[in-house]
Amino acid sequence: MWRYMGRKLGFYGLTFVIAVTINWMIPRFMPGDPVRSMLNRASISDPEALERMTTYYNEVFGLDTPLHQQYFAFWSGLFRGDLGVSVWLYPEPVTDIILRHIPYTLGLLIPAIVLSWIVGNHFGAFAARGKVLDNTLLPVGYILTATPYMWMALLLLWALGVVGGFFPTAGGYGFALTPSWSWPFFVNLVSHWFLPFLSMFVVGLGGWAIGMRNLIIYELEAEYSNYLQALGAPRRLIRRYAFRNAMLPQITGLAVQLGTIIAGALLTEIVFTYPGLGTLILRSLNNNDLFLLQGIFLFVVVGVLIANFIIDIIYVLVDPRTRVQMTGGAS
């Protein structure tokens, strides 16, 4: 088991190194000069100021040293938690800004992922091989997975927020409140959180339900289900066995889907101007704050890697076969 974990950790370490390298390479090897384009967009007319800003930015990026030296400098900065200084919120370090916004994104992502996974799976298992339910579930589920996250968010926001007026339409909490551990603030926070959560939950639901439905049908064809049926076991019991077996591929599916779901969360946040990483990405793009953008990229990658590792651990805990294989038993 520890060898397995070690191998997984090694793989994630490699992925992290590659991600950091990509992050380092993009500003340096993309066609065009990032410093020049940043300054162009700022449209400075004074040539002397332009000269000074160019040298300043070159120095900040470390573009005036040889390439390998730049690479190591980038890594050492990373280990000191130094991702550079934001251009948009000038004197503030990038790391601080991101850390301030992360709780909102996590608060949105984790409940949406976990709940839609659980509910979707149960619903799919329930609908499989049921005549009416199955026929309605399939098209609805496929349409839901095909819905772009931001469109679902827009529709919900418009229907429940603007027209219905049940929920606030923007922000993470009311403008009249300051963050504190009080009851009114908490209620306000939840009412702002609910719509983004709901739209992510609904979009996620369809995919899990369909996946589970297909897997259950496969499992019901398996030998053990036929055997149980021949023994006269009740339908519910067979279903329960099938469900347990079908869960394993769904856990792997969760790891594969993670990137898409996170991207969806970022888009949803933009619609609701929810103060998480997605809105931060939009702001940093609008303000040409490339340091901040790259910092967010690194944080998202690290988050995805950690989540993947957690899913791996859960998989080992849930599936006894992987444990047998790891301790050297017959495969």
Next chain:
Amino acid sequence: MGTTSFGQDIWAQFVHGLRSTFVTGLLGGGIAFVLGTAIGFVAGYKGGIVDEILNVLTNVVLVLPALVVLIVAVAYLDVRGLVVQALFIGLTSWPWAARAVRSQALSLATRDYVDLARLSGRRTWKIITTEIAPNMSSYLVMSFILLFGGAVLIAAGLDFIGLGPTGGVSLGLMLESSVQWSALQLGMWWWFVPPGAGITLLVGSMYILNVGLDEVFNPKLREL
């Protein structure tokens, strides 16, 4: 279908935007398909160390969140075009297709007729294209359909963040401008409902087409 707050016709934008959606889908999905199947076939057929290396590569790209990589990469471009966007999407969204093709090719590579072809001294790519690929053509068609749908969704996401083709029209860009000019607060539902519905219908019909094909090729899934 009404106009935007600048008096631009929504219907005209929609029709024109649909074209760029199809172009990114076909091109991005196509590039991802070619890359994914090539890597999957080579990994599954060759096996051994080649397989190991390609497998690690596939898993690395699979774990990295595609859209976030794209945002960072595209943000550095001064002028963004449709083709470049499709190229980037293709370069990041191939891994799961490679994985699926690899596992299929792995089981087909040990068949007798493949051995026979190998004994007769054919070249590797010829064996792959004439012996292995035709036997999983249904699988390949379906993975292209899924890649097409995925590329359309990713492109819409990129457009929505404001990294779409500069000065172009696409369904994602329509959504972006509707949010930017607060169509929501003004109650202009005709601005943001059609583009999203277009994307949803397009991708959703792709998925349902896929199910239909799946039931044709795989009788196990059919209703009893």
